[in-house]
Amino acid sequence: MRLSDLKEFESDTRPDWCPGCGDFGVLAALKDALVKSGKKPHEVAVVSGIGCSSNLPGYIRTYGFHGLHGRPVPVAVGIKNANPSLTVIATAGDGDEYGIGFNHVVHAARRNDDIKLIVMNNEIYGLTTGQLSPTSKLGQKTKTSPDGSIIYPLQPLPTILGAGGTFIARTFSGDPKHMSWVIQEAIKHRGFALIDAISPCVTWYNIYDEVKKLFYRIEDRGYKITDQQAAFNAMNDPQGIPTGIFYRTEEKQSFQEKLAEINGGKAPAESVQTLDRNVALQLIQEFA
Amino acid sequence: MENDETKGAEVTIRLGAAAGDGIQSAGEMMMKVLARSGLYISTYNGNQSLIRGGHVWFHIHAGTRKVYSLGYGIDFLVPLTQLAFDQHFESVNTGGAVIYDPSIVKPHDLQQGVRGIPVPLGEIALKYDKRPIMKNTVALGALTSNLGVKFEVLADAITDQFGRKNPGVAESNIKAAREGYDLVKNLGAQSFELKYDYSCTKPVLTADYAFALGAVNAGCRFYAAYPMSPASPIVHWMASHAKQLGLTVFLGEDEISVINATIGASYAGARAMCGTSGGGFALMQEAVGEAAMTETPVVVVDVMRAGPSTGLPTKTSQGDLNMMLGISQDDFPRIILAPRDSADSFYTAGRAFNLAERYQVPAIILLDFAIGDGGYSTVEGLDPSFTVDRGKVVSVPSPGAVSGGWFRRFALTDDNISPRSFPGTPDLMFVAKTDEHDEWGHDLSDVNSGLKEFLPLRVKMHEKRMKKLESIKKELRLPEIFGPTGADITIVTWGSSANPAREAVQRLRMQGVSVNSLEFTDLYPLNESEIKRILQVPGKKVALEANYTGQFETLLKRETGIIMDAHIRKYDGEPIYPSEVEKGVLSLRKEVHAVV
Ligand SMILES: Cc1ncc(C[n+]2csc(CCOP(=O)(O)OP(=O)(O)O)c2C)c(N)n1
Ligand code: SF4
Ligand SMILES: [Mg+2]
Numbered sequence: 001m002r003l004s005d006l007k008e009f010e011s012d013t014r015p016d017w018c019p020g021c022g023d024f025g026v027l028a029a030l031k032d033a034l035v036k037s038g039k040k041p042h043e044v045a046v047v048s049g050i051g052c053s054s055n056l057p058g059y060i061r062t063y064g065f066h067g068l069h070g071r072p073v074p075v076a077v078g079i080k081n082a083n084p085s086l087t088v089i090a091t092a093g094d095g096d097e098y099g100i101g102f103n104h105v106v107h108a109a110r111r112n113d114d115i116k117l118i119v120m121n122n123e124i125y126g127l128t129t130g131q132l133s134p135t136s137k138l139g140q141k142t143k144t145s146p147d148g149s150i151i152y153p154l155q156p157l158p159t160i161l162g163a164g165g166t167f168i169a170r171t172f173s174g175d176p177k178h179m180s181w182v183i184q185e186a187i188k189h190r191g192f193a194l195i196d197a198i199s200p201c202v203t204w205y206n207i208y209d210e211v212k213k214l215f216y217r218i219e220d221r222g223y224k225i226t227d228q229q230a231a232f233n234a235m236n237d238p239q240g241i242p243t244g245i246f247y248r249t250e251e252k253q254s255f256q257e258k259l260a261e262i263n264g265g266k267a268p269a270e271s272v273q274t275l276d277r278n279v280a281l282q283l284i285q286e287f288a
Numbered sequence: 289m290e291n292d293e294t295k296g297a298e299v300t301i302r303l304g305a306a307a308g309d310g311i312q313s314a315g316e317m318m319m320k321v322l323a324r325s326g327l328y329i330s331t332y333n334g335n336q337s338l339i340r341g342g343h344v345w346f347h348i349h350a351g352t353r354k355v356y357s358l359g360y361g362i363d364f365l366v367p368l369t370q371l372a373f374d375q376h377f378e379s380v381n382t383g384g385a386v387i388y389d390p391s392i393v394k395p396h397d398l399q400q401g402v403r404g405i406p407v408p409l410g411e412i413a414l415k416y417d418k419r420p421i422m423k424n425t426v427a428l429g430a431l432t433s434n435l436g437v438k439f440e441v442l443a444d445a446i447t448d449q450f451g452r453k454n455p456g457v458a459e460s461n462i463k464a465a466r467e468g469y470d471l472v473k474n475l476g477a478q479s480f481e482l483k484y485d486y487s488c489t490k491p492v493l494t495a496d497y498a499f500a501l502g503a504v505n506a507g508c509r510f511y512a513a514y515p516m517s518p519a520s521p522i523v524h525w526m527a528s529h530a531k532q533l534g535l536t537v538f539l540g541e542d543e544i545s546v547i548n549a550t551i552g553a554s555y556a557g558a559r560a561m562c563g564t565s566g567g568g569f570a571l572m573q574e575a576v577g578e579a580a581m582t583e584t585p586v587v588v589v590d591v592m593r594a595g596p597s598t599g600l601p602t603k604t605s606q607g608d609l610n611m612m613l614g615i616s617q618d619d620f621p622r623i624i625l626a627p628r629d630s631a632d633s634f635y636t637a638g639r640a641f642n643l644a645e646r647y648q649v650p651a652i653i654l655l656d657f658a659i660g661d662g663g664y665s666t667v668e669g670l671d672p673s674f675t676v677d678r679g680k681v682v683s684v685p686s687p688g689a690v691s692g693g694w695f696r697r698f699a700l701t702d703d704n705i706s707p708r709s710f711p712g713t714p715d716l717m718f719v720a721k722t723d724e725h726d727e728w729g730h731d732l733s734d735v736n737s738g739l740k741e742f743l744p745l746r747v748k749m750h751e752k753r754m755k756k757l758e759s760i761k762k763e764l765r766l767p768e769i770f771g772p773t774g775a776d777i778t779i780v781t782w783g784s785s786a787n788p789a790r791e792a793v794q795r796l797r798m799q800g801v802s803v804n805s806l807e808f809t810d811l812y813p814l815n816e817s818e819i820k821r822i823l824q825v826p827g828k829k830v831a832l833e834a835n836y837t838g839q840f841e842t843l844l845k846r847e848t849g850i851i852m853d854a855h856i857r858k859y860d861g862e863p864i865y866p867s868e869v870e871k872g873v874l875s876l877r878k879e880v881h882a883v884v
Contacts, residue, residue: 012692016734042714045556050722057719058731061693063711064719065555067548068578074545078552079711081536082510082560086711107541259536266534268509269557269710272676275505275533280672283501283529287491287667288323 005035008061015059022199022208023053025173026120030091031060032176033183037087044087047076049101051093052127053120053199070101073108076115077255083269084114084256087187094121098134098156105156105194109165112191114254118183119156119194120173122201130204142205157235157246160194161228166252167193168231169245172215173200174208178243185245191254198241211241218244297482298351300359300381301431304372305424308340311368312662313449314424315346318431319664320445322350323492325437326485330355330787331492332863333662335602337517343371346662352483354666356629357787357866360795364434366427367393368409377402387430387472389423405430405472412467416460425461429468436481439469490666495633495659495784496521498667499589502637503561504533507676508587510553510560512538512546517601518661519563519591543568547575547588555584555720557710559641559676563589566608567598573616576650580620580753582720583698583706585644585651587637592656594861603861604657606783609839612652613812619750621647621757623764624812626654626783631667632809633659638674643763646679647705647756654811656834658863659784682707685715694718694728700748704755724749757813764810766818771797771804776827777873779805780852782840785832785864792869802827803873811840814847823850830876831855834864 009031017023034044044062048054050069057064063086067075072090080088090097097105097119108115124142125131131144132151139148161168167189171179179197186193198215200208218234223244225231231247275283301318305311312333323329327350334345349359361381366388367373373386373393380386382401389409398404407430413422425446432442443462450458493501500522503511513523526537536553540546546562553560564572569590579586590612594605612624623643627633636653644651659665682689689696689707697718699706706727709716719725723733724746732749736742770786771793779789786807796803806822823829823844831841831852836859844850856872858864 010693012694013730016731040714041717042712045711047552055731055734058721058729061717063717064729065552065582066719066721066723067551067582068574068722071544071548071575071578074540074548075552075555077545078510078512078538078549078554078560079556080552081538081549082553082556082558083710083712086556103541104545107545262530263509263534263536264531266509267558268536268553268560269712271509271534272507272557272559272678274507274674274676275672277672279533280501280505283504284491284493284667284670284672285489287493287497288489 006031008041009034011059011061013058016055017052018203020202021052022122022173022201023056023120025176026091026118026179026197026199027056027059029173029176029179030089030118030183032180033187036180037184037187039087044089045076045079047072047079047088047090049092049096050127051096051125052201053091053093054096056091070096070099071104072096073101073104073115073117077108077113080113080115080256081259081268083267084260085267088115090115090117092119093126094119094123094135095125095133098154102134105160106163109160109163109192109194111255112164112166112252114191114256116183116186116193117195118197120197120199122199122205123207124201124205126201126204140205157194157196158232161231161247165194165247166191166249167245168247169194170196170198170243172198172211172243174212175215175243178217182245189248190250191252215241215243218242218246298349298355298359299363299435299482300361301348301364301366302345302362302376303366303368303427304343304345304376305368306340307336307338307342307344309368310421310424311344311346314428315348317445317449318428319348319492320448321432321437321441322348323490323666324441324444324486324488326488327351327482328354328490328666329492329664330357331662331664332358332658335662337601343369343375345372345376356790358863359791360867364431366431368423368427370394385434387427387434405434405475407468407471409468413464416464422461422464425465426468429465430472433469433472437484438486439466441486442469490668491670492664492666493630494521494661494664495627495630495655496591496661497525498630498633499637499653499655500525502634503587503641504535505672506559506638506641506674508559508561508641509534510536510538510550510558512540512550512560512562513564514540514543514546514568516565516568518593518657519565519589521661522563522589543571544575547572547586550586551575551579551582551584554586555582555711557712559645561587561589563591565591565593566595566611569608569611576622577616577620578722579650580622581722583648583753584720585648587640587644587651587653589653589655591660592654594859600861602657604834604863605859605861606656606785606834607839607859608654609811609835609843612654613843619754621649621753621760622812623649623651623760624654625651625810627809628784628786628807629659630665631670634667634670636809642677643760646677647760648679648708649756654783656784659787680705680707682709682716683713690715692728696727697729698725698727698749700727700752703759704752761813761815764813764815766815767806767808767822769804769806773804774825775804776802777876778825778827778829779803779869779873780808780829780831781805782808782811782833785834788864788866788869789832791866792873795866796870796873801873801877808840811843814843816848820848820850823848828853828876830873832864832869834858
């Protein structure tokens with residue numbers, strides 16, 4: 001990698017994250033992955049929601065859309081549908097993607113939209129000062145669960161695998177090389193990629209030491225991607241925190257490939273023009 | 289049945305049955321028969337929110353001159369069920385007729401001057417098909433015969449309906465229709481004949497279809513929706529033309545995804561649109577604010593139905609204007625347009641895209657069930673000539689346009705419109721921000737928020753967005769007068785309420801009443817000074833709209849201070865009938881005279 005390439009992705013804006021926040025690692029890994037994937041800043045759109053993590057687009061010099069809480073996935077899908085030549089990456093928090101916006105994740109997975117979703121999972125609502133998130137643990141003490149959470153956490157990876165996800169991975173911001181590799185693989189992937197990026201919140205719920213102790217790379221233990229059942233098994237480890245690419249298939253066409261079969265590959269962003277007059281008149285005449 | 293010099297000859301027809309009897313397709317066939325006989329058409333679909341059973345009806349108003357609404361009463365009633373007869377027989381005009389199957393319908397209490405024409409519809413139908421659904425076609429045969437329209441026109445319409453997929457079905461339908469046709473002919477029961485011109489091919493379409501067509505003609509190639517009556521015809525049309533025209537049709541998982549995908553597509557450079565009805569729009573509201581804040585143009589169509597909540601899914605209303613005026617949190621600019629009919633709808637689509645893109649704002653279109661779903665009307669000479677105007681789109685950086693690596697996407701300018709770039713363009717990267725931001729798209733919401741040196745910037749950015757309204761209002765269409773200028777009474781309408789008012793104005797004027805109507809189509813932002821001038825009429829002003837609180841009347845008052853003298857408001861879900869407008873105007877006239 002040439003440093004000059006990395007520089008192209010540098011923003012003039014310093015992240016406003018707390019010192020030590022896991023999101024710094026995700027930002028660095030994303031830049032690294034984009035450079036290593038040979039992308040130019042203008043070819044990439046980074047789309048986020050609202051949360052500490054969702055501030056990311058301002059900190060990387062690409063096209064960006066800092067949208068509404070929970071809605072980066074549909075915005076990203078719209079961008080990709082309109083201009084399939086773009087690399088479209090959605091980046092947001094666990095509240096954003098596994099809570100308010102989870103419906104969109106399920107459907108993007110089943111459609112196999114060619115967008116890459118990086119969820120900065122800190123098991124807490126950071127920006128709103130520390131409330132229970134969908135991935136908070138049973139018994140976890142937060143501002144909204146002073147006596148410990150009484151809700152079972154969501155298991156996003158098996159859920160999305162079950163929903164038809166074609167690329168499902170977990171990685172850890174404390175393992176930047178691995179994270180960059182996972183993102184690069186996701187960019188190469190044909191369709192939707194879910195990357196659960198463990199990104200500890202040092203201010204409201206610091207799981208840094210715990211994750212460091214418990215995480216391991218499944219690849220290091222000889223894991224080979226095969227079928228969904230193997231992936232389910234690999235994800236499920238009550239004793240440790242497995243990271244890696246659990247499941248991947250390049251067999252399914254992406255939604256955008258399927259769309260192109262209908263619209264003839266005419267990208268809406270490149271077809272803004274009036275109808276041929278005769279075609280328009282004939283369409284009107286269909287009603288006669 | 290009316291025949292006079294000013295209006296020409298006209299006829300009203302109502303077919304009634306249970307859902308699942310195929311009454312809508314029968315109605316559409318009959319509508320085609322009359323349109324292909326050279327008549328002008330206006331229809332209404334008395335639909336119910338069910339698939340089978342209940343009671344549904346289809347109303348056709350046709351005339352040798354332009355017709356606008358449902359006309360007056362019913363000249364021909366074709367009830368295929370007793371319920372259909374019971375619901376509508378009282379509206380049959382003197383001189384009119386009821387065509388019915390005596391084995392199904394008991395035509396009790398027929399008024400004097402209304403003829404009953406018994407035709408064994410079911411019996412004839414069963415000769416050709418085991419399913420009695422074909423009795424529709426027999427009825428159409430009888431009706432066509434009654435109107436003195438030549439049979440071939442009906443045969444053609446039947447072939448169009450069934451033929452392509454299933455020639456056998458078309459053939460047996462034509463035979464059944466023929467028998468109904470001949471039977472009435474042999475009875476000598478033909479009631480009257482209008483002047484028909486069989487060479488005519490004027491298209492008949494609903495405002496939904498017209499809007500879809502107009503949008504695609506204006507360069508829209510991205511349409512997103514989640515199914516909801518009465519907006520679904522738009523997505524049906526788009527999907528059925530996607531291959532031919534190269535359209536991207538996205539059926540999202542909910543309306544929230546629908547509008548966010550539309551905003552994403554527009555941000556990426558498409559002309560993008562989405563459509564829904566009130567309930568779906570309610571879910572979209574937060575994102576309309578997102579479009580305004582990120583200055584991403586979008587066109588959103590709301591085909592209104594009666595509410596609140598799920599309300600009456602297949603019934604009409606003009607009750608969503610207040611929602612559009614108050615979409616989501618705080619102030620942001622928006623454009624609200626309400627076309628009157630299909631032709632208007634076609635042209636409004638193009639205007640909406642050019643306005644939305646030039647001003648980088650959301651444009652909201654209000655259609656309603658009355659004109660949107662079953663409301664077909666004749667369009668003549670639709671002109672597809674259109675110039676796409678995308679406003680300030682740039683593809684190369686100009687001096688000062690880039691600093692710190694970012695494009696000055698939200699630049700403060702003299703006309704409050706900033707240059708826009710599309711992803712994929714080198715060197716013009718920016719972040720579209722739903723947070724308050726500076727000219728380069730940096731947050732003003734975090735480390736700089738509330739700092740005294742940044743407060744003026746927040747004010748400027750907010751004002752820049754809001755001030756676009758000042759320019760937009762000068763470009764919007766002013767209300768148009770129907771009828772002569774200067775009248776004792778002016779009916780003030782918006783959107784589809786123009787149509788019943790027109791027919792009422794025509795009839796009232798024949799009775800010697802001095803009345804006209806003033807039709808608003810562009811509802812927001814209102815050009816107060818111009819509108820004040822236009823509404824400085826000496827006569828009385830009566831507002832006509834289909835909602836409880838008088839939403840447009842209130843808007844007019846709020847924006848211009850103008851107070852109506854009276855209003856006619858309807859909110860039972862049924863369309864506004866010209867006769868209701870007439871009654872309202874006449875009672876106001878009495879008042880006017882009583883005061884004098
Ligand atoms: C519709 C809506 N509801 C609530 C909020 C308030 N809100 C902002 S960020 C956030 C949660 C953030 O948590 P997460 O997505 O996990 O991001 P983190 O800050 O932890 O990175 C919430 C609830 C909002 N902005 N919009
Ligand atoms: S509050 Fe937590 S998530 Fe937010 S910036 Fe600070 S450490 Fe990161
Ligand atoms: Mg979080």
